[in-house]
Amino acid sequence: MRSPTFSPLYQQIKALLLESLRSGEWRPGEAIPSELDLAARFKVSQGTVRKAIDELSAENLVVRRQGKGTFVATHGERQVRFRFLRLAPDSGEPVLVERQLLDFKRVRAGAEIARALDLKSGDPLVMIKRLLVFGGDPVVLEEVWLPGNLFKGLTPAAVTEHKGALYNLFETQFGTRMVRAEEKLKAVAADAASAGSLAVPAGHPLLAVERVSFTYSDRPVEWRRGLYKTDRHSTGASWGELVPRSNLSLGQRNQCAPAL
Amino acid sequence: MRSPTFSPLYQQIKALLLESLRSGEWRPGEAIPSELDLAARFKVSQGTVRKAIDELSAENLVVRRQGKGTFVATHGERQVRFRFLRLAPDSGEPVLVERQLLDFKRVRAGAEIARALDLKSGDPLVMIKRLLVFGGDPVVLEEVWLPGNLFKGLTPAAVTEHKGALYNLFETQFGTRMVRAEEKLKAVAADAASAGSLAVPAGHPLLAVERVSFTYSDRPVEWRRGLYKTDRHSTGASWGELVPRSNLSLGQRNQCAPAL
DNA sequence: GAGTGGTCTAGACCACTAG
């Protein structure tokens, strides 16, 4: 017997759940139906639904809470799970972050960003330029580029007034949830303008982080370039072991700064 | 009924398997007993053993091969799984890597490295300093510090003659398998000596990567500091989605350079 | 107590590998 296109049942269920997430049938923060309900809906056993949800949970698309239900993941809550590159102070405890909006404009896409965001040159874009200040110290200077059509109503005021990560704003106000990201890191010398914003001499070494963020179905919906002053902060990463250790209370080691 | 120390059966099984891995009962590359054998040994059902192995597999400690068995993971094979920070050329295809040993000595631990490796100041250490050259271009200058007691027979010749990643040498010759790592990244200016090795002017921006690697039971066994010339290469990271996608042939997106 | 996710079992069958 040949079955060249064999796909396990639970993967098909997962795809269906993913489609419901993508379409917004269940919104961020809401509970999805119980495992038994879903099993009945799809006419499979609870175990099969369970395995599908296991994978969604491992990918941080949903969050299980024993006794309560399974919820669509959100960027609002304190998130140990969704791990973009994170910044931590070299010494001591984290300080408050302040976000200064430096620029906001709508422009037409150039070739590079168009390609990264799967758009055509000349398509409308939103550009946000801002400075992140930690305890009075300017640490990150970044530009964020978004597809203009997806963020039609986005205004400078909305960005300024919003408390919390941009990703939270994107998902609550525009229904676009970032699900995955790819980053490229380089060390660069500060140019005159960046140096000024970050209060360092021109030529000072900075960490340049290029990030493409994706929503469901691997659709790219954000391009970022950040310049990090790493004199008193480091970006940290942890490899090789998964974060959530189900039960077993072996003290958290992956303490994270909030995603920026 | 209270059960404050509740631990699922499969977690207990996992701990037993972990202990067998740690003790070397099954060596890297070897097959571990079949799921049915293990179920019989531990007097639990196959499903319970399976769930324990699921987690070990998710942590890249073992590798499953349908129809063949489950094998202790290894640093030798082409590894898509074990993902330390990876370096990729900005343009085009990867080139051959050449490793030049610059220094090798046995010294006593200072305070900083002693603390990182959970040793006492004055304990014996091995220090390896080397240069990684990609297609004729020196790109990484790094120092590796190891507990001297764990690597008693390690010689400069062994390092020089070994083909492949150091981690491969460590595991095949010294039975120490790196299982997890934590990294801190900074942008720094090249000092005179480093600049010379990397063929850049002094003050040139470099990416500094500090890494602590751990073996089983979270025991730290390596401290590294690397300086990366990122002019023509980037270090890449990918967040938010798990790598191995079981079946579903949706083209690999996490192409990796070899771990260094 | 009712409902949810979490664990565990026993057994059947499928897909893959190898002798």
Place this chain on the structure above:
DNA sequence: TAGTGGTCTAGACCACTCC
């Protein structure tokens, strides 16, 4: 053909949350 991992089921029971 035998042995391995991979899928799926049905059902029982446990742990947690909320009313």
